[in-house]
Amino acid sequence: MGRVILNNIIRFFLLLGLQVFFLKHIGYYNLATPFLYILFILLLPFKIPNLLLFLLAFLTGLTVDVFYDTLGLNAAACTVLAYVRIIFISVTVQREGFDNEPDPSLGIMGFRWFILYATLLTFFHHLVLFTFETFRFSQFGYTLLRVILSSIFTILLILLAEFTFFRKKMR
Amino acid sequence: MRNLWMFISKYNAFFLLIIFLIFSFVLLINNNSYQRASAWNSSNLIVGRAYERVNSTASYLNLGQTNDSLAAENGRLKNQLKTSFFDDSVASESVNDTINQQQYTYIVSKVINNSVNQKNNYLTINRGAKHGIKKGMGVIGAKGIAGIVLNVSEHFATVQSVLHQDTRISATVNGNIGSLVWGADSYDPRLAILKDIPNHVSVKKGDRIVTSGYSLFPSGVEIGRVTRTGIKGGDSFLDIELWLSTDFSKLQYVYVVNNLLSAEQQNLEQANKVQ
Numbered sequence: 520m521g522r523v524i525l526n527n528i529i530r531f532f533l534l535l536g537l538q539v540f541f542l543k544h545i546g547y548y549n550l551a552t553p554f555l556y557i558l559f560i561l562l563l564p565f566k567i568p569n570l571l572l573f574l575l576a577f578l579t580g581l582t583v584d585v586f587y588d589t590l591g592l593n594a595a596a597c598t599v600l601a602y603v604r605i606i607f608i609s610v611t612v613q614r615e616g617f618d619n620e621p622d623p624s625l626g627i628m629g630f631r632w633f634i635l636y637a638t639l640l641t642f643f644h645h646l647v648l649f650t651f652e653t654f655r656f657s658q659f660g661y662t663l664l665r666v667i668l669s670s671i672f673t674i675l676l677i678l679l680a681e682f683t684f685f686r687k688k689m690r
Numbered sequence: 691m692r693n694l695w696m697f698i699s700k701y702n703a704f705f706l707l708i709i710f711l712i713f714s715f716v717l718l719i720n721n722n723s724y725q726r727a728s729a730w731n732s733s734n735l736i737v738g739r740a741y742e743r744v745n746s747t748a749s750y751l752n753l754g755q756t757n758d759s760l761a762a763e764n765g766r767l768k769n770q771l772k773t774s775f776f777d778d779s780v781a782s783e784s785v786n787d788t789i790n791q792q793q794y795t796y797i798v799s800k801v802i803n804n805s806v807n808q809k810n811n812y813l814t815i816n817r818g819a820k821h822g823i824k825k826g827m828g829v830i831g832a833k834g835i836a837g838i839v840l841n842v843s844e845h846f847a848t849v850q851s852v853l854h855q856d857t858r859i860s861a862t863v864n865g866n867i868g869s870l871v872w873g874a875d876s877y878d879p880r881l882a883i884l885k886d887i888p889n890h891v892s893v894k895k896g897d898r899i900v901t902s903g904y905s906l907f908p909s910g911v912e913i914g915r916v917t918r919t920g921i922k923g924g925d926s927f928l929d930i931e932l933w934l935s936t937d938f939s940k941l942q943y944v945y946v947v948n949n950l951l952s953a954e955q956q957n958l959e960q961a962n963k964v965q
Contacts, residue, residue, distance in 0.1 A: 591718030598710040605703040
């Protein structure tokens with residue numbers, strides 16, 4: 520239990536540091552901007568209570584917002600992300616299996632499940648994020664293009680990170 | 691009550707979502723000026739549209755009153771307009787030169803009446819005896835000569851334009867002096883004729899015709915350009931047709947030439963006749 524908390528704390532600082540100091544300055548113009556920090560919320564353990572999940576997601580988004588000067592924007596996106604995560608897990612994972620499967624990582628859940636999970640959650644997060652950033656429905660096509668391109672970018676980075684740590688866990 | 695509590699706890703994820711979303715929305719709108727402005731605008735859009743509709747209907751009912759007040763406003767503004775006042779200030783330029791004695795001064799005036807399509811055309815200018823204008827003074831436009839002062843009143847003067855059958859102005863082309871007339875056979879407001887230039891003088895199309903300095907005008911004031919020579923054959927003089935550089939139909943400001951030495955010259959010439 521303690522190890523899980525420690526792991527998540529380390530992951531939190533690592534991913535957020537990477538996000539706000541490095542990935543903030545990377546992007547294909549305004550079209551594709553990566554948001555790797557959501558991997559932290561993706562990888563929270565299955566057994567986490569809903570309230571704690573929402574709270575953690577909200578605080579993670581808020582932390583990113585503080586660095587991005589967009590207070591509330593990432594927080595809203597992460598809240599939606601948490602909700603989508605709860606629904607997705609309740610639909611696809613049996614509750615009895617929670618004991619043998621501590622967290623929804625690539626190494627444990629398998630590639631097919633994980634890519635669906637990551638894609639869906641990333642898409643919803645980015646959809647909320649960019650829609651609220653634009654804050655209007657005119658030029659929604661352009662916003663949608665940004666969502667899709669950014670999602671591809673983020674998912675690629677998530678897979679990259681997961682494959683890197685996946686190998687280490689197997690050893 | 692118990693059922694409600696069960697309902698909430700069963701779908702706790704959804705209610706948590708709502709709570710956290712509202713919270714982040716409040717943060718978003720209160721802390722980001724762009725989203726705040728957009729939020730107010732979109733909520734104002736409906737209100738604004740409604741007001742617009744009501745307003746456009748109401749304005750139709752008041753149309754008569756509005757027209758009356760606008761007409762009154764126009765009248766009041768027209769009274770204040772500069773053109774409603776008689777411009778009484780004279781801008782005449784003169785340089786106090788001790789080496790070259792000043793012979794000509796110019797009085798700026800505005801053309802307030804004008805004709806170009808009559809047999810004999812006149813201009814009226816808004817300067818008169820009060821401003822030092824006398825009968826017989828020369829009048830120059832911005833591009834060339836315009837005419838001769840004919841009658842003078844207190845505030846106005848009429849000018850016998852170049853486009854007048856009786857106007858004769860001494861002019862030179864290539865140093866040969868002739869006299870400028872208009873209206874001999876055509877009444878084109880842009881064309882005049884230079885007479886009394888001897889046949890042997892070579893004059894080409896485009897040569898400059900200027901005042902000679904013998905009459906009311908200073909020498910070298912532009913009159914026009916040669917367009918045709920020898921209109922009538924078999925004479926001992928060339929009749930030169932010229933294109934006047936002054937477009938009389940567009941004349942707005944003119945300068946009245948005040949020859950300071952004209953009185954002395956006239957007195958001297960008068961003495962010749964008496965003898």
